[in-house]
Amino acid sequence: MIEVNGLRKKFGTVEALSGISFHVRAGEIYGLLGPNGAGKSTTIGVLCGLVSPDAGAARLNGIDVMQQPVQARRSLGVVPQEVALYMEMSARDNLSFFGRLYGLKGADLRNRIDSVLARVRLDDRAKEPIERFSGGMLRRLNIAAGVLHAPAVVLMDEPTVGLDPQTRASILELVREIAVDGTAVVYTTHYLDEAERLCHRIGIIDHGTILAEGTLAELRHAAGEREIVALRGTFRSEAAPEVLRNCPEVVLIRASESELLLALQSSERQLSTLLPIAGSIGVVREVAVKQPSLESLFIKLTGRELRE
Amino acid sequence: MHASLLIALHHLRRTLRSPGLILVLMAIPLTIAGIEYAAFGRSVATGKLPPVKVLVMDEDSSFASGFVKQFLSAGPAKDRFEVSDAGGLDGAREQFSKGNASALIVIPKGFQQALLEGRQTDLILYKNPTQSIYPEIADSVLDIAVSVGNGLIAQARQPLDQLRKLSDEGRRPTDAEVSAISTAAYRAGERLAALGALQGIAIDVQRPSRGSEKTTGGSPMGAFFGTIFPGLVLFALLFISEALALRLLRDRTRGLQRRLMMACVSRVAIAVGGVIYVVTGLLAILALLGLVGHLLFAIEIRSPAGLALIGLGFALFAAGLQMAIASLARSERGVQAVVGGVVMMVSLIGGSFVPLESYPPFLRAIGLLTPNGAAQRAMVDLIVNAQPFAHVLPSVATVWCWGIVVLAAAVILDRRRRDA
Numbered sequence: 250m251i252e253v254n255g256l257r258k259k260f261g262t263v264e265a266l267s268g269i270s271f272h273v274r275a276g277e278i279y280g281l282l283g284p285n286g287a288g289k290s291t292t293i294g295v296l297c298g299l300v301s302p303d304a305g306a307a308r309l310n311g312i313d314v315m316q317q318p319v320q321a322r323r324s325l326g327v328v329p330q331e332v333a334l335y336m337e338m339s340a341r342d343n344l345s346f347f348g349r350l351y352g353l354k355g356a357d358l359r360n361r362i363d364s365v366l367a368r369v370r371l372d373d374r375a376k377e378p379i380e381r382f383s384g385g386m387l388r389r390l391n392i393a394a395g396v397l398h399a400p401a402v403v404l405m406d407e408p409t410v411g412l413d414p415q416t417r418a419s420i421l422e423l424v425r426e427i428a429v430d431g432t433a434v435v436y437t438t439h440y441l442d443e444a445e446r447l448c449h450r451i452g453i454i455d456h457g458t459i460l461a462e463g464t465l466a467e468l469r470h471a472a473g474e475r476e477i478v479a480l481r482g483t484f485r486s487e488a489a490p491e492v493l494r495n496c497p498e499v500v501l502i503r504a505s506e507s508e509l510l511l512a513l514q515s516s517e518r519q520l521s522t523l524l525p526i527a528g529s530i531g532v533v534r535e536v537a538v539k540q541p542s543l544e545s546l547f548i549k550l551t552g553r554e555l556r557e
Numbered sequence: 558m559h560a561s562l563l564i565a566l567h568h569l570r571r572t573l574r575s576p577g578l579i580l581v582l583m584a585i586p587l588t589i590a591g592i593e594y595a596a597f598g599r600s601v602a603t604g605k606l607p608p609v610k611v612l613v614m615d616e617d618s619s620f621a622s623g624f625v626k627q628f629l630s631a632g633p634a635k636d637r638f639e640v641s642d643a644g645g646l647d648g649a650r651e652q653f654s655k656g657n658a659s660a661l662i663v664i665p666k667g668f669q670q671a672l673l674e675g676r677q678t679d680l681i682l683y684k685n686p687t688q689s690i691y692p693e694i695a696d697s698v699l700d701i702a703v704s705v706g707n708g709l710i711a712q713a714r715q716p717l718d719q720l721r722k723l724s725d726e727g728r729r730p731t732d733a734e735v736s737a738i739s740t741a742a743y744r745a746g747e748r749l750a751a752l753g754a755l756q757g758i759a760i761d762v763q764r765p766s767r768g769s770e771k772t773t774g775g776s777p778m779g780a781f782f783g784t785i786f787p788g789l790v791l792f793a794l795l796f797i798s799e800a801l802a803l804r805l806l807r808d809r810t811r812g813l814q815r816r817l818m819m820a821c822v823s824r825v826a827i828a829v830g831g832v833i834y835v836v837t838g839l840l841a842i843l844a845l846l847g848l849v850g851h852l853l854f855a856i857e858i859r860s861p862a863g864l865a866l867i868g869l870g871f872a873l874f875a876a877g878l879q880m881a882i883a884s885l886a887r888s889e890r891g892v893q894a895v896v897g898g899v900v901m902m903v904s905l906i907g908g909s910f911v912p913l914e915s916y917p918p919f920l921r922a923i924g925l926l927t928p929n930g931a932a933q934r935a936m937v938d939l940i941v942n943a944q945p946f947a948h949v950l951p952s953v954a955t956v957w958c959w960g961i962v963v964l965a966a967a968v969i970l971d972r973r974r975r976d977a
Contacts, residue, residue, distance in 0.1 A: 297818075297819040298818075298819070299815070299818060299819065319821050319822070319823055320821070322819065322820060322821040323821040325819070325821075327816065327819040327820075329812055329815065329816060329819075331811065331812040333811065333812040333813045333815065333816040334813075335571060335813065337571055337574050337575045338570075338571065338574065342570075346563075346567050347820065349563055350560065350563065350564075350817070350820045350821065350822055351820065351821055352821075394816075
């Protein structure tokens, strides 16, 4: 359904995509995780035809997005992060407009609108101007507008940002239902728990490339059951690699003047030796330990937390 | 094209659902036209200056002072002055402060005696300090009236001298003296009658066309509005085009344009849809304002096809101008600031507020080269001067040139912005 091969894109001197590749099958929810500036938006921009890559190829439902952009977008539904809807119009009128843009009309359009409004549980508010809707209702309608034309591929760009847990849960359920129908879904999110609960496979992206990819179990295995330890205080960061050379089981992920980020086999066993070593290059004020998880893998791979 | 029409229709529907700002902007030309008509309209429409309200304070209460008042209120100056009694200086001051009078003429005590004695005497004119134009008109007209009065006195100098002599001697005139005075007065009257024959010359005011064709202005009121209304409508259209274009800009900042670009619609179709929306909206508003002008201000809608062609060219210009500014500006506030300045400048130079014929020649020439100056000239020529369309073709071509050039520039700028 979605085939991305070796995409490269430079904006001036900044390389936004460095040969990114991934595939998503029909009915699969693929989580694309990465910190800000990792290349998620550029990747989605290429798939939507908004950004022309310097090299590589992308196909949606077998159609090359660079060669036949309009035809490729016919198979594509996009749910943007922001609520991109016409506030002065009703839910039905919004959907009617987006449906017509995809060539739907007549009874087919009406039936699809009824069906999708029922799915997002807005059928009883269909004729109201949506400026009266709550944030959760608008997000649900935002999704409805993206899937109205029953696309083979749906790109969802952080559709739950800023929502309460209950609304988030209802939207995740909606995404699952969409995938059950055979739609390939690319889902970007900052919430790792969402990715863990929702996605069949996850790709961790940073600096324009996929660092790790697989099912949750595969990724956990890749994390090597290591814990992530963050030592916070004041450090001579340039001395960190040298002093840690004597601790072969400790992997330095990142060193800064305020934090040393390390991967350990067992913090319980190794902290007692690690703290004096860290103390030799600075002052330790706080110790934080993260158990092996998708988050610890993410930090290990990118050196950053996802919210950064 | 189908997608472009779909997008344009969609935007028009949205505008109809929240037309508040558009209606307010549409009220601008109607309000300004109404105010201008209230201020100048009735007199300008009938081709005459409005009468100047003048107060008279007669301190002499003589035959001669009565003659002066008669001259102002019923004589040759009767159409220029609306005369009423001042009721003293305090009364005049009060009338001045209320704006009910533009000037006060004081006929001083001894006025008649001075005339009889052949001495110079002064009529005193007080001008209302709160007004500027009407007191000057009163001054000019009174100056002419005094010249005429001095001429009359010169003609009647002989019988006046005889009357003064009898008065000085304090005796009854003899039959021979009565006969001599009567004869002199009769002869003066004959000379005055000869002067009066000058009234046989009248001024027939005509308003010839700029070309050789015969023109007609329709009803006086329609001619008045037909002259000022097009400029005001074009001014309002520029601001309305801003309101329409701002909707598209908001769509851009709220991610709606991006969503359209991610749908199966080409970028060209989206841009063309936006242009069709603004141009169609402006044409509809122009037609509506024209209809209101016809019903409310008795403007005759001549050559509707020609007017539509001018309107279309101007709408293309307005749409292009807004799109170009929206492409360059970084925010909605930036667009509003730039558009406000550009619209005011173009409208002032183009003669939306002050008739172009009042401008000095070089500025008039520039004004006629502006899109709204050319459009206004063409519209007035069609509506008021009943010119054939061929006569206004150069102005129409100017408007269309602006429309095409500015729209093309807007398309290039929009493409650059999206590529960036």
